[in-house]
Amino acid sequence: MELARSLPGLLRQGLDLLLPPRCLGCGALLADQGRLCAACWSELVFIGEPSCTRCGHPFEHSLSGNSLCARCMARPPPYRRARSLLVYDDASRRLILALKHGDRTDLAGPLGTMMARHAPELVQDAEIVVPVPLHRSRLLARRFNQSALLARAVARAADRQWHPLLLIRHRRTPRQGGLNYRQRHANVRAAFSVRGDVAGRTVLLVDDVLTTGATAEACARVLGKAGARAVEVLTLARVATPGQIAI
Ligand SMILES: [Zn+2]
Ligand SMILES: [Zn+2]
Incomplete structure (x- = not known):
């Protein structure tokens, strides 16, 4: 003993x-x-309140009650809620690059645990945890999908099912830089499909960074079409536009 x-x-x-x-x-x-x-x-800049109740974008000023950012008010996203642990800046970019390219896959466990603790309301409601997939050619080059490792750590921390192959990226999407809103969405619209049963289930979609939101929205749309009850989005970091206002 x-x-x-x-x-x-x-x-x-x-x-x-x-x-x-x-x-x-x-x-x-x-x-x-x-x-x-x-x-x-x-x-590191951790994202807390106040933020948009829908997409999680941080606000600069404190507000009372439920508040939406101007973007969610104008065009509600196809997911129920999105939350991120960190603002995407030089410090969090270093962490993500180490996870992605620096053979520091050991980062995924502690970071995923922190993500799960950061958004308990999303994790509690979700039944399955699914990463944003990489295209096969990128997966071969990199050997692993950093979002799948984060998703596994989130699922472990919250005792939820991890489904790394439920979403498939069957079209390699060109980089999003320099594209406007419409072009970004057109770029990713047909890139994903669902290979599994999500009917009536709440899905937690995990990614490393939320930039324009176009990828998360495309995934949420195909999951919704496949019958998911709701899609929640949890990312390690997100781009935060200064001056984003609440309505
Ligand atoms: Zn919002
Ligand atoms: Zn250090």
């Missing part, structure tokens, strides 16, 4: 010797695995 009790501790000590704990952001040596150093913590 004594051995069984101390085994996790021994294993962790062994792991620490093999892989000394390093800051998830800058790589500085730390006391524990899966942490950020104080300097990296202080650089």
Whole structure:
């Protein structure tokens, strides 16, 4: 019994010797695995209230009650709610690039857990957790889908089902940069399809960054067409436009 009790501790000590704990952001040596150093913590901008109750866009000023941003008021998105842990800036971009290209897939576990804790109301309502998929050719080049790893960590933290292959990206979409709203939506409209049963279920869609929202909206539309009761969107970071106003 004594051995069984101390085994996790021994294993962790062994792991620490093999892989000394390093800051998830800058790589500085730390006391524990899966942490950020104080300097990296202080650089990250966490999104809290006030924000748009629909898309989660942060507002600069405090408001009372339910409030929608001008964009959601003009054109309600096809998902029920979207929430993000961080503002997409230099500090969060470093984290995402490390996760995506820097072989730091170990970042996904702690970041996904933080995402799940950040939006408990979305996670509680969801029955299945689904990543925004990569096209097969990109998946082959990168070997893994960072959004699928985040989705797995969110599902684990919330004890929900993870379905990494439920959504398929069957068309490789060109980069979205420089396109206007209509062009972006046309660009991704026919790129996704659903391979699984979502009828009557609430789906939590996970991605690394919410930029224009066109990708999340395209996924939410195909999931809705396939019969999903609702789609919630949870991302690690999002682009926040200064001056976005509440109505
Ligand atoms: Zn650091
Ligand atoms: Zn909004």
